[in-house]
Amino acid sequence: MxxxxxxxxxxxxxxxxxxxxxxxxxxxxxxxxxxxxxxxxxxxxxxxxxxxxxxxxxxxxxxxxxxxxxxxxxxxxxxxxxxxxxxxxxxxxxxxxxxxxxxxxxxxxxxxxxxxxxxxxxxxxxxxxxxxxxxxxxxxxxxxxxxxxxxxxxxxxxxxxxxxxxxxxxxxxxxxxxxxxxxxxxxxxxxxxxxxxxxxxxxxxxxAPPEYKQAIVEAGEGDIVTTERVTGVPLSVIRTPYVAKVGTTVGPLSRFLFRYRRTRHLLRFLYNVRSVMAFKRSMHSGMSTKDYYQAGKSVSGIxxxxxxxxxxxxxxxxxxxxxxx
Ligand SMILES: Cc1cc2nc3c(=O)[nH]c(=O)nc-3n(C[C@H](O)[C@H](O)[C@H](O)COP(=O)(O)O)c2cc1C
Structure with a gap:
């Protein structure tokens, strides 16, 4: 079957x-x-x-x-x-x-x-x-x-x-x-x-907010990078001017906290709360230049x-x- x-x-x-x-x-x-x-x-x-x-x-x-x-x-x-x-x-x-x-x-x-x-x-x-x-x-x-x-x-x-x-x-x-x-x-x-x-x-x-969808339409495969700054582990996002400015790796404190199971979970939870709040805000009042646009390399065919x-x-x-x- x-x-x-x-x-x-x-x-x-x-x-x-x-x-x-x-x-x-x-x-x-x-x-x-x-x-x-x-x-x-x-x-x-x-x-x-x-x-x-x-x-x-x-x-x-x-x-x-x-x-x-x-x-x-x-x-x-x-x-x-x-x-x-x-x-x-x-x-x-x-x-x-x-x-x-x-x-x-x-x-x-x-x-x-x-x-x-x-x-x-x-x-x-x-x-x-x-x-x-x-x-x-x-x-x-x-x-x-x-x-x-x-x-x-x-x-x-x-x-x-x-x-x-x-x-x-x-x-x-x-x-x-x-x-x-x-x-x-x-x-x-x-x-x-x-x-x-x-x-x-x-x-x-x-x-999802219209700016996010439009960014997917406009992006090419080469615009996709992975960043640790959203969830602590590499996540595919569009390289916006903000991503280019702040980089794609977490700072030494987060890196240290990610090593241990308990602090890793706490940190992930905080990252998640932050990303949900940002997404909810963007659904009502549009995305800010500091928001992340998650997308994969399939943008090339969209x-x-x-x-x-x-x-x-x-x-x-x-x-x-x-x-x-
Ligand atoms: C914005 C976004 C959020 C995602 N969230 C999850 C998730 O919560 N759980 C999961 O198993 N996969 C998640 N994925 C992975 C997708 O389910 C799917 O496997 C992936 O998007 C396929 O790659 P594509 O984006 O190139 O089509 C997410 C992908 C994207 C783009």
């Missing part, structure tokens, strides 16, 4: 979870068009202001098609973990049958998901992480390459495929995909599906802000039979 059949979708195209850009209308639009929208729970609750179950109901009111959910399983605080476990239970209760786990050990997600017949795919950048996740029983991998938005990997799409294809699990390519040619290239390599992020930020349905439907037409047109699963 193909992955599209397993997931109940028409096209092997996922809109990856994006904190803070995964607004419910975007998730729903992707699923409505025959792809799979992935809910980012922290984004749904803390950025877009929905109580978790009510947010899922809202998405459900926009489409009856399948959706997925992102679970960042990194050990954080006890409160974070119990909240995330509760959200996974609610998602399963509400019929979500696909989970994308990231960081940490996804064993508890697998246990809960498999009990309800759901699938768990783990985000990986290297074989060593894939082997660890495999021990937890995951069903497949989201292979995050060196062109991805968010926290990019270091290997190319091909290198990652070659290092993981012997594991006998379906692989989904993430990073650098924004055109039909990119999609076909990933499928031709052997990937079962593709996951896009940046392309969907520059969509009408995404509620020349217009389009509706999700038009993005799907571009990605899947001619000949449709070669993509529809």
């Amino acid at each position: 193909t992955l599209t059949h397993q997931l109940g979708i028409t096209y092997p195209i996922l809109c990856g979870a994006m904190y803070p850009c995964s607004n419910p209308e975007l998730v729903a639009a992707v699923s409505r068009c025959g792809g799979l929208g992935i809910v980012q729970p922290l984004s749904l609750v803390y950025v877009h202001g929905y109580e978790f179950r009510a947010g899922l109901h809202y998405i459900r009111s926009l489409t009856a098609n399948p959706i997925g959910m992102n679970v960042i399983v990194e050990k954080n605080s006890r409160l974070y973990e119990s909240r995330m476990r509760g959200w996974v239970d609610i998602a399963l209760d509400e019929g979500v049958r696909f989970f994308v786990t990231a960081l940490g050990k996804p064993d508890w997600v697998v246990e809960k998901a498999h009990a309800k017949g759901a699938l768990v795919f783990h985000d990986v950048t290297h074989r060593q992480w894939a082997l660890r996740a495999l021990e937890c029983g995951v069903d497949g991998f989201i292979c995050v390459n060196n062109r991805a938005g968010g926290h990019a990997g270091t290997l190319s799409m091909r290198e990652l495929y070659e290092s993981l294809c012997t594991l006998g699990k379906p692989l989904i390519a993430a990073g650098g995909i924004s055109t039909r040619t990119d999609v076909m290239e990933a499928l031709a390599l052997g990937y079962a599906a593709v996951q896009l992020g940046t392309r969907f930020v520059a969509s009408i349905e995404c509620t 020349d217009r802000i389009l509706s999700v439907e038009d993005i799907f037409s571009q990605l899947t047109s001619e000949p449709p039979s070669s993509l529809a699963g």
